Amino acid sequence: MVANENKENAHKITGDIIGFMSRQGKHCSLLADTADCVIALGGDGTLLRAAAAHAHLDAPFLGINLGNLGFLAEVDRAHIEQGLTQLINGEYDIEERMMLSGRLDGAAKEDSALNDIVVAGQKSMQLIYFSLYVNGIKLTSYVADGMIISTPTGSTAYNLSAGGPIIEPRAQAILLTPICAHSLKSRSIVLSADDEVALEIEAGKGDSVQECVAIFDGHRRLELQTGERLSIKKAEKTTSIVRLSKTNFLERLKQKL
Numbered sequence: 001m002v003a004n005e006n007k008e009n010a011h012k013i014t015g016d017i018i019g020f021m022s023r024q025g026k027h028c029s030l031l032a033d034t035a036d037c038v039i040a041l042g043g044d045g046t047l048l049r050a051a052a053a054h055a056h057l058d059a060p061f062l063g064i065n066l067g068n069l070g071f072l073a074e075v076d077r078a079h080i081e082q083g084l085t086q087l088i089n090g091e092y093d094i095e096e097r098m099m100l101s102g103r104l105d106g107a108a109k110e111d112s113a114l115n116d117i118v119v120a121g122q123k124s125m126q127l128i129y130f131s132l133y134v135n136g137i138k139l140t141s142y143v144a145d146g147m148i149i150s151t152p153t154g155s156t157a158y159n160l161s162a163g164g165p166i167i168e169p170r171a172q173a174i175l176l177t178p179i180c181a182h183s184l185k186s187r188s189i190v191l192s193a194d195d196e197v198a199l200e201i202e203a204g205k206g207d208s209v210q211e212c213v214a215i216f217d218g219h220r221r222l223e224l225q226t227g228e229r230l231s232i233k234k235a236e237k238t239t240s241i242v243r244l245s246k247t248n249f250l251e252r253l254k255q256k257l
Contacts, residue, residue: 004042043067115154120146
């Protein structure tokens with residue numbers, strides 16, 4: 001179990017869940033080397049962090065939402081025991097969600113994201129100059145606050161706030177949405193999941209060196225600068241999400257929005 005202690009009553013609810021699971025003859029703890037399921041208590045952000053930190057457990061993730069707006073978190077605080085009972089009884093489905101992997105060209109290490117990878121300037125309100133390549137071919141150049149490269153799961157996150165389209169989360173696609181581009185013709189681009197995207201950081205005004213950052217799912221950072229290229233593609237691994245409700249995505253979308 002992973003809990004966001006900054007959420008109201010998170011500590012108490014954590015204890016309640018552990019106690020409930022124990023009474024059902026199940027073991028639930030905050031630390032584990034193996035697991036049949038990872039319960040993320042907090043919101044979508046908590047589930048994203050849990051998915052990154054505990055991917056090695058190879059277990060599905062169940063989100064319990066203690067916030068306001070959640071597309072990943074399946075259970076609200078008023079129905080926690082009902083949701084856990086369904087989990088114990090096997091009354092659920094598993095959705096496999098596509099992820100993205102990204103790395104600097106020439107680097108061995110890569111990172112992954114369930115929602116999105118955002119490229120932006122190191123400083124707030126900083127315009128950046130960069131070029132977009134798809135499958136090795138330069139598509140266009142941008143002057144913008146940055147770029148959001150998202151999965152269908154992430155289409156309802158930062159991408160949505162930036163004016164990008166909503167994509168059914170089980171779809172296989174890579175979504176590109178420029179952030180406040182200095183152009184009247186910049187629009188989101190939806191690519192096949194088999195495509196490979198690269199963002200190359202160009203020189204800034206007066207051929208200055210630009211210092212940028214790639215942010216994976218809102219909290220893991222990779223620094224890059226002029227001349228460097230970030231390559232992004234569909235990750236080999238997926239994230240398994242527990243679905244208790246039979247409500248489909250469009251019905252959930254109507255409820256959330």
